Amino acid sequence: MIFHFREQFPQLNVYWEKYLPHMQRMEVPAKTALLKEGQVSQNYILIETGCVRAYFDKDGVDKTVQFFFENSGLSSFDSFVNELPSLFTIETIEPSVVYLLSRTHVLELMDELSHEPSFVQIILGISAARHKRYNDELVSFIRDTPEERYLRLLTQRPHIVKRVQQHYIASYLGVSSVHLSRIKSKLARGREHF
Template structure:
């Protein structure tokens, strides 16, 4: 959601103020689904407080795709744009406060923003940042071992290690919780390096 970039683009604050009454503010306990896999996404989501994850059902086993935190936005984008069932579930993993902006109002907001000076460049930078991140994640999952992915996570995104439960981190890395414990044990003994 575009509002996650308010700090980088302060002129978005006037849009936030204008669109705030059109958003649903929800206080949600941990493990609350914001969107179910297979349902068409109708909202852009902005996180004021808390942590959410996206995951899909992999033959009865949950596979975590990504984590999102304060001041980040998300949606099941393909579902949201193309009116197709979402390939994954969006769920809170901490007590969270989220804002939901309907598709109608999100499109209206984007249409208004197209008249802003430098909006296209800003939007391209935002999109490039996300695509670069996801491409890196995809390549890492193919190329790197679970140990390398854990070390990268520890070095580049330590807040995930600090805030997210081990079972979700294991699911994100594509390993069992037992395997994750072994990785952490090797790291504690100094037997694991980049």
């Protein structure tokens, strides 16, 4: 939130400066759980560097829901807002630098920002863009084959394919690593014929 907001909305910098001292900076290795499934989310997570995934456990198998990269923020939203057990684990998948801002300070910040005339439009725009992406992914998961989902990932979010390990991508696409390898081989063979 704060990092990309500072760049996109410099008129709000006075607020970011005020809350930076309340943020806990953490340098963490890969596979560090920032929130565990079943815990109540107490912090908003801001990613300075690195990659984070949200996933849940289904009968001992990880099901990746989403990936997050530099200059983005996340929480288990329902858990964070309504103080309910999180449905997801949030975990780093590469060495990362993250900042945690407590729920108390986030609520104070939101209250202060709500008095800024442009803030509601900013939040609505960001929420709409994220909601559209999640809806597109949901529809794709229902409508498209795994191969079509992988091609969509390659064209629309190639940074994921470049940075994220194959078994996490397979989990995100809802296939096994073996199945993803077959899809990649088939696509490679198809390119050879052109």
